[in-house]
Amino acid sequence: MEGKNVVVGGWVEDIRELGKLIFLTLRDVTGVAQIVLVGEDSLKQTKGLTKQSVIKVTGMIQKSKARDFAYEIKSNKIDILTVAIHPLPIDPIGRLESNIDNRLNARALDLRNQKTAAIFKLRHHALVSIRKTLTEKSFLEVNTPKLIGSASEGGANLFSLKYFEKQAYLAQSPQLYKEQLTIGLERVFEIASYYRAEKSHTIRHLTEFTSVDIEAAFMDYSDVMDVLESVIVDVFEYTAKNCSAEQKALDIEIKKPSIPFERITYKKAIEELGCDGIKLEAGDDLQDAHLRKLGERHLGFYFLTDWPMKLKPFYIHEKDDDPSLSRSFDLQYGYLELSSGGTRLHNPVKLKSRLIEQGLNPVQFEDHLRAFDWGMPPHSGWGLGLDRLMSVLTNIDNVREVVLYPRDPERLFP
Numbered sequence: 001m002e003g004k005n006v007v008v009g010g011w012v013e014d015i016r017e018l019g020k021l022i023f024l025t026l027r028d029v030t031g032v033a034q035i036v037l038v039g040e041d042s043l044k045q046t047k048g049l050t051k052q053s054v055i056k057v058t059g060m061i062q063k064s065k066a067r068d069f070a071y072e073i074k075s076n077k078i079d080i081l082t083v084a085i086h087p088l089p090i091d092p093i094g095r096l097e098s099n100i101d102n103r104l105n106a107r108a109l110d111l112r113n114q115k116t117a118a119i120f121k122l123r124h125h126a127l128v129s130i131r132k133t134l135t136e137k138s139f140l141e142v143n144t145p146k147l148i149g150s151a152s153e154g155g156a157n158l159f160s161l162k163y164f165e166k167q168a169y170l171a172q173s174p175q176l177y178k179e180q181l182t183i184g185l186e187r188v189f190e191i192a193s194y195y196r197a198e199k200s201h202t203i204r205h206l207t208e209f210t211s212v213d214i215e216a217a218f219m220d221y222s223d224v225m226d227v228l229e230s231v232i233v234d235v236f237e238y239t240a241k242n243c244s245a246e247q248k249a250l251d252i253e254i255k256k257p258s259i260p261f262e263r264i265t266y267k268k269a270i271e272e273l274g275c276d277g278i279k280l281e282a283g284d285d286l287q288d289a290h291l292r293k294l295g296e297r298h299l300g301f302y303f304l305t306d307w308p309m310k311l312k313p314f315y316i317h318e319k320d321d322d323p324s325l326s327r328s329f330d331l332q333y334g335y336l337e338l339s340s341g342g343t344r345l346h347n348p349v350k351l352k353s354r355l356i357e358q359g360l361n362p363v364q365f366e367d368h369l370r371a372f373d374w375g376m377p378p379h380s381g382w383g384l385g386l387d388r389l390m391s392v393l394t395n396i397d398n399v400r401e402v403v404l405y406p407r408d409p410e411r412l413f414p
């Protein structure tokens with residue numbers, strides 16, 4: 001484009017005076033450009049101009065002598081569209097490191113930092129890949145309500161609110177809806193925010209998180225594990241190929257994980273932990289420390305399957321050969337649980353007795369139970385925590401870093 005006239009808009013990242021010339025570094029979401037402002041009144045034009053102000057530059061492209069730029073824009077006219085007020089709450093370029101709370105308090109400005117922007121560009125591409133994989137496997141994307149009248153995951157951890165004269169809740173998951181939708185649409189997926197009123201102060205729990213959920217008629221838990229493995233592998237392959245600049249900004253190298261992901265039964269996991277000196281009874285839940293130990297043996301992604309029924313929600317199907325165990329799984333990355341899923345009960349009588357067994361009131365699930373009388377196919381599915389997946393993909397431990405405006409027990413603003 002040498003010799004061509006252009007108009008560019010963007011944010012001033014740097015301003016340097018060199019005699020009568022003014023050098024501006026201008027950034028937009030695609031990258032940086034050098035502007036050389038020439039002419040008698042160039043100094044006058046930049047009076048009051050601060051870094052991160054928004055300008056429009058009209059000029060011509062020419063070869064540059066600068067080390068970092070092959071070309072630059074020579075201009076004798078800039079328009080200042082908005083002046084950024086200093087001092088800014090954080091250094092948006094990231095030369096001066098700010099702590100995570102200060103950055104989250106000024107999140108919109110934090111996105112001017114190329115490292116932060118790279119996280120959310122990667123997140124976009126991960127979502128593109130997930131939608132592509134699931135669409136190719138004949139899943140339809142759906143949207144189900146987040147304002148609901150009864151719990152989807154049982155009674156605990158529900159945010160409740162007044163809904164005019166009624167009591168409503170924020171959805172913990174799309175569980176009941178996605179199961180019902182298999183009657184008419186067979187294979188569905190949803191990507192949405194869900195809410196858990198948990199006072200967890202960890203680097204992996206949020207009160208509002210994004211989940212990718214699928215549900216498929218006529219699939220068993222082993223089939224949906226295959227689907228999950230494809231979704232994950234495709235995300236890594238797609239971003240490895242299409243996101244070089246983002247990997248560079250984050251100083252990471254995304255690699256396709258090795259397949260197939262190991263499938264370890266809960267029983268085997270307990271035995272392995274026993275060998276490591278951790279004694280657990282069959283039926284005990286696996287705590288953080290146990291999962292960390294397992295993660296040392298099984299690097300990368302692995303499935304933990306066939307959990308005891310008593311550790312799983314009411315909708316999970318038992319195993320035929322041992323009804324104390326379930327057709328269920330978690331997908332782990334080291335100690336971190338990324339997803340859980342399984343084969344569901346599709347027999348309404350069994351489902352009702354499981355609700356009672358878990359201390360839930362079948363009356364509150366009447367609408368859901370009704371659908372099971374209309375020809376409910378056998379079905380399976382999973383929910384994948386997108387925020388946790390992003391933290392693995394970007395190699396950033398704290399899930400708050402990969403969520404634009406994270407919500408936790410302390411954080412409700414901005």
Ligand code: AMO
Nearest residue numbers: 173175205206209337338339340341381382383385
């Ligand atoms: P579960 O409750 O295990 O299963 O949630 C599925 C996945 O969602 C993510 N997740 C969270 N991420 C951040 N903060 C939280 N508070 C949080 N809670 C959950 C995790 C988790 O593995 N209905 C079932 C799924 C299914 O069977 O289809 C469910 O919600 O990565």
